[in-house]
Amino acid sequence: MNSKELFNEIFLSHDNFRETKLGSELITYSELIPIIERLRKTNFFQIETLGKSVEGREIFTILFGRGKTNILAWSQMHGDEPTATAALFDLINFFSLDNSFAKFKDDLLNEITFHFVPMVNPDGAEKYQRENAFNIDLNRDALRLESYESKILWDYAEKIQPDFGFNLHDQNSYYTAGRTNKYSTISLLAPPIDHVKSINYTREKSMQVICKINDVLSNFIPGQIARYNDDYEPRAFGDNFTKNGISSILIESGYHKSDLKKEFVRKLNFVALLSAFHSISEKDFEKVDYTKYFSIPENEQLLFDLLLRNLTLTYNGNSFKIDIGINRKKCLDLDSKKLFFKGTIAELGDLSIYNGIEEYNMNGFKIEFAKMLAVDESANFNLTGKAELKIVNGSFGDSDSIKSILNGIAIG
Numbered sequence: 001m002n003s004k005e006l007f008n009e010i011f012l013s014h015d016n017f018r019e020t021k022l023g024s025e026l027i028t029y030s031e032l033i034p035i036i037e038r039l040r041k042t043n044f045f046q047i048e049t050l051g052k053s054v055e056g057r058e059i060f061t062i063l064f065g066r067g068k069t070n071i072l073a074w075s076q077m078h079g080d081e082p083t084a085t086a087a088l089f090d091l092i093n094f095f096s097l098d099n100s101f102a103k104f105k106d107d108l109l110n111e112i113t114f115h116f117v118p119m120v121n122p123d124g125a126e127k128y129q130r131e132n133a134f135n136i137d138l139n140r141d142a143l144r145l146e147s148y149e150s151k152i153l154w155d156y157a158e159k160i161q162p163d164f165g166f167n168l169h170d171q172n173s174y175y176t177a178g179r180t181n182k183y184s185t186i187s188l189l190a191p192p193i194d195h196v197k198s199i200n201y202t203r204e205k206s207m208q209v210i211c212k213i214n215d216v217l218s219n220f221i222p223g224q225i226a227r228y229n230d231d232y233e234p235r236a237f238g239d240n241f242t243k244n245g246i247s248s249i250l251i252e253s254g255y256h257k258s259d260l261k262k263e264f265v266r267k268l269n270f271v272a273l274l275s276a277f278h279s280i281s282e283k284d285f286e287k288v289d290y291t292k293y294f295s296i297p298e299n300e301q302l303l304f305d306l307l308l309r310n311l312t313l314t315y316n317g318n319s320f321k322i323d324i325g326i327n328r329k330k331c332l333d334l335d336s337k338k339l340f341f342k343g344t345i346a347e348l349g350d351l352s353i354y355n356g357i358e359e360y361n362m363n364g365f366k367i368e369f370a371k372m373l374a375v376d377e378s379a380n381f382n383l384t385g386k387a388e389l390k391i392v393n394g395s396f397g398d399s400d401s402i403k404s405i406l407n408g409i410a411i412g
């Protein structure tokens with residue numbers, strides 16, 4: 001079986017290993033604990049508590065494998081970015097549940113020792129927020145290490161000296177892969193080590209492994225893989241780890257059409273990580289020309305969830321042509337523990353360089369500035385957009401997806 005066939009089989013088998021106790025769009029600390037307890041009872045995994053968060057929640061590492069190459073993979077250092085946490089537990093099932101792919105797994109376990117830290121920011125995860133309990137972004141705290149959580153991750157890396165670090169995140173829906181109208185479904189980064197973006201041996205290895213991931217994922221999402229912005233961020237973990245000899249790889253889970261719950265992207269994460277592990281264990285990434293990394297299109301911000309083109313804004317008897325770009329953000333209702341979408345006007349004016357996942361030509365529709373509108377009594381009117389606008393001579397009809405995007409925006 002060649003590599004393409006192998007990863008196709010792995011892709012198709014994902015459902016057998018999917019950790020059914022976890023969704024992909026919301027994972028809280030309390031959901032994690034029973035799974036950790038279940039793994040503790042096996043001989044396959046070694047679980048260690050690395051320390052506690054600000055609010056006293058434990059941060060775990062899950063160890064398995066017997067190889068001399070150390071791989072550290074951590075997720076949810078941003079609490080509202082859980083897709084890869086789900087994928088890490090799917091991988092744990094893949095390695096431990098049954099005898100399928102036995103030779104493939106054995107080879108990996110002989111070559112690699114895995115260290116999975118599946119929720120670096122449990123306090124943020126509990127509230128579905130990016131930052132920790134002090135509202136500090138942990139991925140901007142790798143220099144000062146003032147937060148317990150960042151210090152725990154840093155100290156653990158220092159202790160185990162991983163050869164590779166996988167930094168796992170979710171990205172917004174407005175990214176495209178290059179200048180296209182397609183979602184950037186997965187974006188990848190070999191973090192830089194300085195402002196001039198030098199390439200040392202450590203970073204070169206990250207680029208080579210990313211090329212291998214890109215080869216495999218291109219079979220499933222052609223044209224929807226992007227290269228994440230490589231501006232140097234002196235306070236970020238990936239940049240600092242790379243500087244310290246850990247070949248780091250950032251994987252951002254983006255969106256895919258009709259995959260609002262991110263189950264498909266979760267599966268892609270599962271495949272992406274296995275392809276990277278495979279390439280590391282076989283050392284075949286070493287043969288890759290690292291400059292191919294730069295042929296992966298850049299992550300561009302060219303997309304809105306909803307783009308309304310050619311509206312006419314009326315003000316004091318004059319007319320102005322404007323487009324409106326609206327994005328939806330996932331928010332957690334803390335009482336019901338349910339996610340809901342909130343629409344925000346991201347930008348208005350000439351948006352002709354952008355695309356919308358959904359687009360409408362609103363030629364002939366007039367809008368005017370409006371005060372709060374009682375569009376829907378149950379809607380959340382916590383407005384964060386730049387303007388409140390009212391459509392005065394038309395409506396969007398009954399499209400549920402449009403309603404979900406518009407929820408929270410006073411457009412009637």
Ligand SMILES: [Zn+2]
Nearest residue numbers: 078081169170
């Ligand atoms: Zn993030």
